[in-house]
Amino acid sequence: MAVPAAQSPMKLMALQLLLWHSALWTVQEATPLGPASSLPQSFLLKCLEQVRKIQGDGAALQEKLVSETGCLSQLHSGLFLYQGLLQALEGISPELGPTLDTLQLDVADFATTIWQQMEDLGMAPALQPTQGAMPAFTSAFQRRAGGVLVASHLQRFLELAYRVLRHLAQS
Numbered sequence: 001m002a003v004p005a006a007q008s009p010m011k012l013m014a015l016q017l018l019l020w021h022s023a024l025w026t027v028q029e030a031t032p033l034g035p036a037s038s039l040p041q042s043f044l045l046k047c048l049e050q051v052r053k054i055q056g057d058g059a060a061l062q063e064k065l066v067s068e069t070g071c072l073s074q075l076h077s078g079l080f081l082y083q084g085l086l087q088a089l090e091g092i093s094p095e096l097g098p099t100l101d102t103l104q105l106d107v108a109d110f111a112t113t114i115w116q117q118m119e120d121l122g123m124a125p126a127l128q129p130t131q132g133a134m135p136a137f138t139s140a141f142q143r144r145a146g147g148v149l150v151a152s153h154l155q156r157f158l159e160l161a162y163r164v165l166r167h168l169a170q171s
Contacts, residue, residue, distance in 0.1 A: 064171065065121070067168075068121075068168055069118070069121060069123040071164055071165075071168065072114055072117060072118050072121075072123070073118065073123070075114050075161055075164070075165075076111055076114040076115055076118065077129065078157050078161070079107055079110055079111035079114065080111055080129055080131070082107050082150070082153075082154050082157065083104065083107050083108055083111060083131070084131045084132070084134045085134060085135075085146075085150045085154075086100065086103060086104045086107060086150065086154075087104065087134065088134040088135050088136065088137060088146065089137065089143055089146060089147050089150060091143065092140075092143040092144065092147050093140070093143075093144070096147070100147075107154075115128065
């Protein structure tokens, strides 16, 4: 089945889930639920054990996906916030301008990477968030003081993001 290029990954994911659900529903309808007295007890116990294992694996997968999606969403939101704060620092000083530009690009690239992964998982919101009101640093002193605060908080945020991503990579 050819999918038009204009369809979003979210719609494609929803269609796939609907098809899978339909296939599973058909399987459930075909499953005999009558007495199975002719089947060996050892076979039935083995089947029950396999069903429990698969249910556990499925629950673990679902929990991990929900956890990862929440982490990615929070990570993207934080990066998006820092993009705006770094933009508010523009003009901080001529000697810090290139460093600020590089930092802005790196944060924007990282936020884009996270957003693309959320889209690939079919968990991205329909629209990217819009930037709220950011502080307006009107003097050189405010930009420098704001720069110290933003850089300090960004460092803490990135340390936390690193720990979370490392934990997800190990699970």
